[in-house]
Amino acid sequence: MVELKISGDKVTAKLLKFNWNIVELIKSIPTRKYDPNTKLWSIDKIYTEQLISKFEKNGILYKASENIIPKKEVAETNKVDLANIKPLINFNFKTNPYPHQIYGFNFGLTHKKWLLADEQGLGKTKQIIDIYVAKKQLGEVKRCLIVAKTTLKYNWMQEFKIHSDINDIVVVDGTKSQREKVWKEILTRFPEVLITNYENLRVDLDEWKKIVKYYDFVAIDESHKIKNPKAQVTKAIMELFKNTPNLILATGTPIINKIEECYTTLRLLNAINCSYYQFTQKYCVFGGYGGYQIIGYKNIKEIEALLKNRMLRRKKDEVLNLPNKIRQTIYVELEGKQKRLYNTIEQEITAELLAELGTNLNVSNALTKLLRLKQVTSTPEVFTEEINNAKIEALVELLDDIIYNGHKAIIFTQFKSVITKLVEATKKYNPVVITGDTKNRQEVVDEFQNNPNVKIFIGTAQSCREGLTLTAADYVIFLDKEWAPAYVEQAEDRAHRIGQNKPVTIISLIAKDTIDERIENILAGKKSLFESFIEGKGANTKELIMQLLGKL
Secondary structure (H helix, E strand, O other), X not given: OEEEEEEOOEEEEEEOOOOHHHHHXXXXXXXXXXXXXXXXXXXXHHHHHHHHHHHHHOOOOEEEOOOOOOHHHHHHHHOOOOOOOOOOOOOOOOOOOOHHHHHHHHHHHOOOEEEEOOOOOOOHHHHHHHHHHHHHHOOOOOOEEEEEOHHHHHHHHHHHHHHOOOOOEEEOOOOHHHHHHHHHHHHHHOOOEEEEEHHHHHHOHHHHHHHHHHOOEEEEOOXXXXXXXXXXXXXXXXXXXXXXXXXXXXXXXXXXXXXXXXXXXXXXXXXXXXXXXXHHHHHEEEEOHHXXXXXXXXXXXXXXXXXXXXXXXXXXXXXXXXXXEEEEEEEEOOOHHHHHHHHHHHHHHHHHHHHHOOOOOOHHHHHHHHHHHHHHHHOHHHOOOOOOOHHHHHHHXXXXXXXXXXXXXXXXXXXXXXXXXXXXXXXHHOOEEEOOOOXXXXXXXXXXXXXXXXXXXXXXXXXXXXXXXXXXXXXXXXXXXXXXXXHHHHHHOOOOOOOOXXXXXXXXXXXXXXXXXXXXXXXXXXXXXXXXXHHOOOOOHHHHHHXXXXXX
């Protein structure tokens, strides 16, 4: 039990019985301090809702004084009545929006520079695309520029094709010589949509200076990555987009974490006009060795006021009418050694299978050969140790958002060979693991279900698709997928089953232009063909293999 009370501009927390889990939850809150004399923890009042939310999600009992707003009331005050919401203009959405997306659409039509801080999984990308298309139809903008993480550039291209009829899209990508060709094309005709990554803005800054004025609608995805005003990429973004008339910053991580990290966001949104030094002097308290460390914050209400009309933030459990399963595909681009390795093995396997197609090709043999291609995208370490794993790099960034927002996640893979690397990459979230070798399966499940500090479950899909209840997680991430659609659904349902009271987000990590993408397309379009192939019941083996090899 924890007792919460108001004390000036602070909230104090008194542990009626010492508990390490409670201490760790409090320590995760910014500005928390412990007074050994009074044995009280204190936090700034602005973080009260965040603390109470953590208590409730982890089953911690608390008693709050009357002048502290209960979590339920806080949620209700932030909710918008979405039951009868309609678009502000007559707009033909290519894909049907959820009510909270219509609200975001309306917000975007009435704001030029703002922060879309919806929790991951609520469709920020769709909202941004719909807003751009609508503003273009209204004659307010002409062209769109998207700045995204390297791993998500092609995901944005795919989303544009899904949610709009725009085909004039160019991704700024490749080596220096390849980008030079792209720049020539851009300077010749200025494509309607440009998509690039953060680092490219820095290395090609001179080129971007020439064209940025032609792109009057800019969206910067994962904008928390520019929280350091001293970083060269941040400086490039500040220089390029300080005068952009329509600017959306998008992030699933709320920026009110450390006040000093709000500076670049507020500056880009024209909410402030001061140097970083002036900003920290006004809103930060300095102390520690030499008096240069930020030890606290002040004037927090002003920060809240600056953001109030410039930020839209919704959480999954606060918006209405969400489906039971939310599906999301994240495209990962293989680069360098991993890409070259994939191309080499693909050529070898293609030659082998094409040579055997004229004979009685054995289904099992074909799958075994194709499995090697799937391995390269998920666990290239089995072929050579000196290699980057693009999917794991993307996964780590994804998990930072998910765990920050108070969720647990399940990670599935077919390959036992990648488990060690997954555990190492997620060790700060105390992962537990089940493979075919695990003996104490229920103990592992209980640890994941009941320990608030264990945020990640890692499992080989074939060992976990039956008999496990993992409803503590509301995110299921597939590093790769099994051949049979039914097996994939069984794995998903470890979290989506009786006892689950939250929408479950299913995320597929797909290596672009690989067998991953072809499998995903077949699963979506020719599921029966795939199932009959797996079961060996009359499938056109040649047709399916040719599709998997990208030959049709």
